Amino acid sequence: QKEVEQDPGPLSVPEGAIVSLNCTYSNSAFQYFMWYRQYSRKGPELLMYTYSSGNKEDGRFTAQVDKSSKYISLFIRDSQPSDSATYLCAMYTTSGTYKYIFGTGTRLKVLA
């Protein structure tokens, strides 16, 4: 079983829709959670960074962490064609062995 599971998509939505992207993980030691956006032929760029459980909002983006369920989500409100990209979840712990773990990414296409 992979430590982080992420649906690869592709996910196609109409412009203006609310998008929900999710990851599940198995290692309860993970403390820090991130979402990266990766455009085609580019490097990942950080979108959201959260510590422990709870919600964090930044403009149209909301990151949610539920440590009890080992489940994290990224919501995109009023989605735009420019949001079309691959979204990677990532997580790490500062205790024990160093480890950053990435999901495989979900491809999102927002249709104009």
Next chain:
Amino acid sequence: NAGVTQTPKFQVLKTGQSMTLQCAQDMNHNSMYWYRQDPGMGLRLIYYSASEGTTDKGEVPNGYNVSRLNKREFSLRLESAAPSQTSVYFCASTPRLAGGTQYFGPGTRLLVL
């Protein structure tokens, strides 16, 4: 402030050839990382350097070597390239090991024939 830079952007090699991928960061970060990204596999860690003068193996180190030349630069070397090493390679850096978010370079696309 360029962040993380990588050279070359694209390279074609024949099986058995060698090459070095270069990475540099100007954010005064202590830790640097090399990943490869393959379809359906996500980002897999090849090697990392917690600080200048140290390097450690990641998840998929076989066939690769690294050098942390100084605090800014971290290179990845393929001594004898194989088709299985066809991939996109990303360098990343963080202020410290397992501390803070990773900043990625633009990637090097490598094709081994």
